Structures are given as structure tokens and as C-alpha cells.
Amino acid sequence: MWSDLQQFKADFxxxxxxxxxxxxxxxxxxxxxxxxxxxxxxxxxxSAVSQQLSVLRAKNIVVGTKEGKRVIYSLRDPVIIDLLEVARKIFDNHLIDAISMYKELDKNN
Incomplete structure (x- = not known):
């Protein structure tokens, strides 16, 4: 029923x-x-950070590279930065809409 791409997106x-x-x-x-x-x-x-990094690693969103005793984490795909920016823009648009609605309500009262 669902395509592989849709399943990937849902899991991601x-x-x-x-x-x-x-x-x-x-x-x-x-x-x-x-x-x-x-x-x-x-x-x-x-423990909280390690647990969340584990989830991100399991989904191939971040990768860990061993450097001596430390593990250095990085984004697997830098396009994730673009995704975070788009999410921020959507948030800003929702915020602008909410402020506009509030001003309209305030003006009518």
C-alpha cells in the first residue's frame, strides 16, 4: 500500500x-x-543525549566517528540543515499568522 519512499519519509x-x-x-x-x-x-x-544520538544513528541521520576514546558526531547528510531551516520558516509563518489573528481580535474588542 505505501511506497518505499513514503515509508522512508514516515520513519525519517x-x-x-x-x-x-x-x-x-x-x-x-x-x-x-x-x-x-x-x-x-x-x-x-x-544518558539522555546518548539515547537520542542512538535513535539518530539508527536512522542514519547522524554518524559517529571514533577519535581515540571519543566519538565525534556529524550529520550524515548536510541537506538536513536545509530541512531544519524550512521547519524554522514554517514555524515563523505560523507565528506571524497567530500574531495577526491576535491583533485582529484585539482590534475588534
Whole structure:
């Protein structure tokens, strides 16, 4: 019933469906980082970050490269940066619409 592409998209977006995973991707969009760097930047527990990185790795969204005792994470496909930017633009459009509706309601009261 569903095509392979539709299933891929569903699985891909499911893997993105967590605020911490999105934030990790935003950080990795700025450049490769170790787990410790990500934890520090997020002020988050190591187990939470590791768990979310594991989900992203399992879906081939990020890759980890061993450098000595550290694992450095990076985006598997830099086009993900574009996807995050498009999501930001959609959010901004929704916000603009909500503000416009609020101003219209406020004007009528």
C-alpha cells in the first residue's frame, strides 16, 4: 500500500519527532561535536543525549566517528540543515499568522 519512499519519509520524520533530537541536529549543523560537547551545550544528562544520538544513528541521520576514546558526531547528510531551516520558516509563518489573528481580535474588542 505505501511506497518505499513514503515509508522512508514516515520513519525519517518519526526519528526527528523529539525536541532534544532536533536540538542535537541544530548543534551538529554548526559543526561536528563529541557527546561531551553536546551534553555541555545542552546542559543535559549524558544518558539522555546518548539515547537520542542512538535513535539518530539508527536512522542514519547522524554518524559517529571514533577519535581515540571519543566519538565525534556529524550529520550524515548536510541537506538536513536545509530541512531544519524550512521547519524554522514554517514555524515563523505560523507565528506571524497567530500574531495577526491576535491583533485582529484585539482590534475588534
Amino acid at each position: 520524520f518519526k526519528a526527528l519527532a523529539h525536541p532534544l533530537r532536533i536540538r542535537i541536529l541544530e548543534l551538529l549543523a554548526e559543526g561536528d561535536k563529541s557527546v561531551n560537547e553536546i551534553q555541555s551545550m545542552l546542559n543535559s544528562e549524558g
